[in-house]
Amino acid sequence: MSRLSFGIPFRANAAAALKNASLIEAMRTSTSTFTEKRAEGVAKVPFEQWREEASRIRTEVLDNLPQLIDRFAAAATRAGSIVHRARDAEAAREIVGSILKDRGVRTVVKAKSMVTEEIHLNQYLESMEIRPVETDLGEYIVQIAGEKPSHILAPALHKNRRDIGKLFAEKLGIEYTDDPEVLTKVARRALREEFISADAGLSGVNLAAADTGSIAIFTNEGNGRMVTTLPPIHVAVMTMEKIIPSLADLSLFIRLLPRSATGQTLSSYFSLITGTRKAGEATGARELHIVIVDNGRSRILQGEFRDILKCIRCSACLNVCPVFRAIGGHAYGSTYPGPMGIVLTTLLDGMEKAHPILDGSTLCGACTEVCPVKVPLAGLIASLRRQKVELGFADTNERIGMAGFGMAAGSPSLFAFSQSMAHRLWSVIQRLGRNSAVERLPRPVEQTFRRRMS
Amino acid sequence: MRVQLFGTCLVDTFFPETGEAVVRLLRHFGVEAIFPKDQTCCGKPADSAGYVREARKAALHFLSVFDGQDPIVIPSGSCASMVKNHYPGLFHGDDRMRKKAEETAARTYELSQFLVHVLEAHKAGLSGKGTITYHSSCQLMRELGVREEPLTLLKSLKGAEFVPLPNADRCCGFGGVFMGKMPEVSMALANEKAESVIGTGADTLTGCDHGCLMNIADAIQRRRANVRVRHLASVLAEGL
Numbered sequence: 001m002s003r004l005s006f007g008i009p010f011r012a013n014a015a016a017a018l019k020n021a022s023l024i025e026a027m028r029t030s031t032s033t034f035t036e037k038r039a040e041g042v043a044k045v046p047f048e049q050w051r052e053e054a055s056r057i058r059t060e061v062l063d064n065l066p067q068l069i070d071r072f073a074a075a076a077t078r079a080g081s082i083v084h085r086a087r088d089a090e091a092a093r094e095i096v097g098s099i100l101k102d103r104g105v106r107t108v109v110k111a112k113s114m115v116t117e118e119i120h121l122n123q124y125l126e127s128m129e130i131r132p133v134e135t136d137l138g139e140y141i142v143q144i145a146g147e148k149p150s151h152i153l154a155p156a157l158h159k160n161r162r163d164i165g166k167l168f169a170e171k172l173g174i175e176y177t178d179d180p181e182v183l184t185k186v187a188r189r190a191l192r193e194e195f196i197s198a199d200a201g202l203s204g205v206n207l208a209a210a211d212t213g214s215i216a217i218f219t220n221e222g223n224g225r226m227v228t229t230l231p232p233i234h235v236a237v238m239t240m241e242k243i244i245p246s247l248a249d250l251s252l253f254i255r256l257l258p259r260s261a262t263g264q265t266l267s268s269y270f271s272l273i274t275g276t277r278k279a280g281e282a283t284g285a286r287e288l289h290i291v292i293v294d295n296g297r298s299r300i301l302q303g304e305f306r307d308i309l310k311c312i313r314c315s316a317c318l319n320v321c322p323v324f325r326a327i328g329g330h331a332y333g334s335t336y337p338g339p340m341g342i343v344l345t346t347l348l349d350g351m352e353k354a355h356p357i358l359d360g361s362t363l364c365g366a367c368t369e370v371c372p373v374k375v376p377l378a379g380l381i382a383s384l385r386r387q388k389v390e391l392g393f394a395d396t397n398e399r400i401g402m403a404g405f406g407m408a409a410g411s412p413s414l415f416a417f418s419q420s421m422a423h424r425l426w427s428v429i430q431r432l433g434r435n436s437a438v439e440r441l442p443r444p445v446e447q448t449f450r451r452r453m454s
Numbered sequence: 455m456r457v458q459l460f461g462t463c464l465v466d467t468f469f470p471e472t473g474e475a476v477v478r479l480l481r482h483f484g485v486e487a488i489f490p491k492d493q494t495c496c497g498k499p500a501d502s503a504g505y506v507r508e509a510r511k512a513a514l515h516f517l518s519v520f521d522g523q524d525p526i527v528i529p530s531g532s533c534a535s536m537v538k539n540h541y542p543g544l545f546h547g548d549d550r551m552r553k554k555a556e557e558t559a560a561r562t563y564e565l566s567q568f569l570v571h572v573l574e575a576h577k578a579g580l581s582g583k584g585t586i587t588y589h590s591s592c593q594l595m596r597e598l599g600v601r602e603e604p605l606t607l608l609k610s611l612k613g614a615e616f617v618p619l620p621n622a623d624r625c626c627g628f629g630g631v632f633m634g635k636m637p638e639v640s641m642a643l644a645n646e647k648a649e650s651v652i653g654t655g656a657d658t659l660t661g662c663d664h665g666c667l668m669n670i671a672d673a674i675q676r677r678r679a680n681v682r683v684r685h686l687a688s689v690l691a692e693g694l
Binding site for chain 1: 461465466467468469470473474477489491492493494495497499500501502504505506507508511512514515592596597624627628629632633634637638639640643668672
């Protein structure tokens with residue numbers, strides 16, 4: 001059975017991306033910098049040991065996730081936070097929307113958060129006439145360009161500084177410059193105003209400690225700290241698997257995540273927030289809401305692909321993936337791109353929509369090799385391809401070809417016959433295979449190795 | 455000593471001279487290579503594309519053809535890894551076949567593994583020529599853990615100079631079925647790899663997988679660059 005389906009037009013997106021010279025240049029340069037810096041950073045520490053330990057902790061989390069979430073919620077509540085649970089994206093949007101609306105919030109400053117992308121929060125808030133302002137520089141660039149992040153850590157990775165210079169000149173009315181320092185200052189000035197005047201702050205969560213109810217946020221620009229401390233209200237949105245058992249476990253991840261991402265020893269800023277501002281404290285939100293989003297993860301947790309929930313979003317697998325670095329994140333047509341994105345998107349959005357992106361891996365295994373919590377990414381992609389075939393989402397030509405392959409693989413005479421036909425009909429095959437990989441193959445020989453050996 | 459030689463479909467169909475080089479090379483070290491005539495394909499393309507039933511068919515055929523106790527030598531990292539790492543998992547719930555797959559996996563070697571670990575060919579003072587660079591194929595390196603063996607062999611060649619390839623461990627974009635399904639991306643990756651190869655100034659590119667070599671060779675040819683692309687077996691057999 002083959003199903004007619006209209007999934008993400010991945011091959012066309014990828015082919016279009018390959019024609020975008022500035023995208024290609026930006027991707028090559030930035031992913032190379034990331035991977036080189038990472039390699040240097042990782043070489044200085046006993047990274048394999050860290051990896052082993054981090055993988056163990058993350059597996060333990062998955063084994064006990066419902067209990068850990070309850071424990072986290074209880075501890076966070078004791079510390080003065082208000083904990084909400086959202087079953088799906090719609091519920092999460094409504095929770096955040098009504099928190100902000102009930103308090104008369106007009107402008108909300110945001111620190112980078114992939115889950116708010118996943119639940120399409122910004123559009124929803126705008127529809128309620130609440131203005132979300134992205135304050136991570138890359139995210140700010142993407143927002144004023146009217147785009148989506150192309151990378152889970154560096155949202156504007158697909159743009160080079162000339163693109164950004166043009167964008168700022170057009171949208172912010174400044175004189176064109178591609179000097180990163182000047183551009184950063186322009187953004188910083190605009191964002192200062194927003195930080196001071198915003199009614200609420202919205203952030204993601206990198207990790208959450210179940211024993212203390214604390215949330216940890218890593219940033220490199222300090223905007224996370226502004227968002228979570230300046231406005232009177234802070235709403236933190238997290239997916240349920242961001243939990244770790246204890247605050248003590250955080251010490252490993254503080255070191256592991258930035259090093260795996262960019263080779264940094266630590267992120268430039270690190271916020272650890274336990275509840276609201278206490279009497280006598282000078283900073284901190286007076287009201288802290290933590291929204292824990294499931295959105296399909298409880299289901300993933302029960303299945304054979306649950307290891308993807310170990311992911312801590314360091315983005316090392318994106319940077320090292322040959323396909324991602326060639327085409328960038330937008331081609332995937334999903335919130336999460338690259339190897340972790342292929343797996344998570346297929347599980348979150350379903351096979352019907354996502355199956356084309358399963359083709360976006362050479363199964364080279366660089367992702368599996370680099371993952372700091374040992375998610376077997378290439379293996380998961382291969383298993384999802386199996387599921388795709390079982391569910392009938394493979395295309396008809398491929399299924400016929402593979403059925404033929406199966407027969408030939410089981411029959412030496414049919415196998416030899418196919419070789420000889422391929423040799424003889426090569427010009428026909430080449431014509432039929434125009435614009436396909438066939439054009440790039442040499443002609444099959446007449447005297448095959450098996451013939452020479454018989 | 456006697457081994458069973460699995461030619462691989464690419465060698466069999468496109469590059470028989472590589473197969474002959476393997477035979478010559480093994481003979482040089484006193485090893486007789488038997489070519490079981492009923493061999494077909496290891497099933498890797500089906501396995502990578504998600505076709506378990508077809509992959510299992512190929513595996514069952516392979517396991518029956520390559521019966522016995524002799525070591526199995528395969529001049530390809532991805533085919534060798536298919537047999538060594540992927541076959542046992544195809545027989546989930548079938549203990550008898552799974553056990554047979556595991557036994558077969560244990561006596562299967564990728565060519566450079568066999569040359570270094572069994573024959574110690576790197577100590578034999580083989581000779582070569584020109585300047586040679588090497589592309590490290592993905593399954594060979596990451597699934598079989600074969601990183602140093604081919605380099606050890608190449609560096610042992612008298613009269614040849616080895617030049618390292620920048621980003622040698624970055625995928626060339628072949629990926630078996632990937633080349634067919636995402637031809638544009640595959641070509642882009644091959645182009646980048648070809649540029650790296652040409653940039654080394656080497657006159658020969660070698661590697662242990664004809665899939666990758668074929669992909670890179672095409673990109674090199676399109677640039678009309680003067681670089682020979684040869685399987686490791688051919689490079690090593692050249693000076694015999």
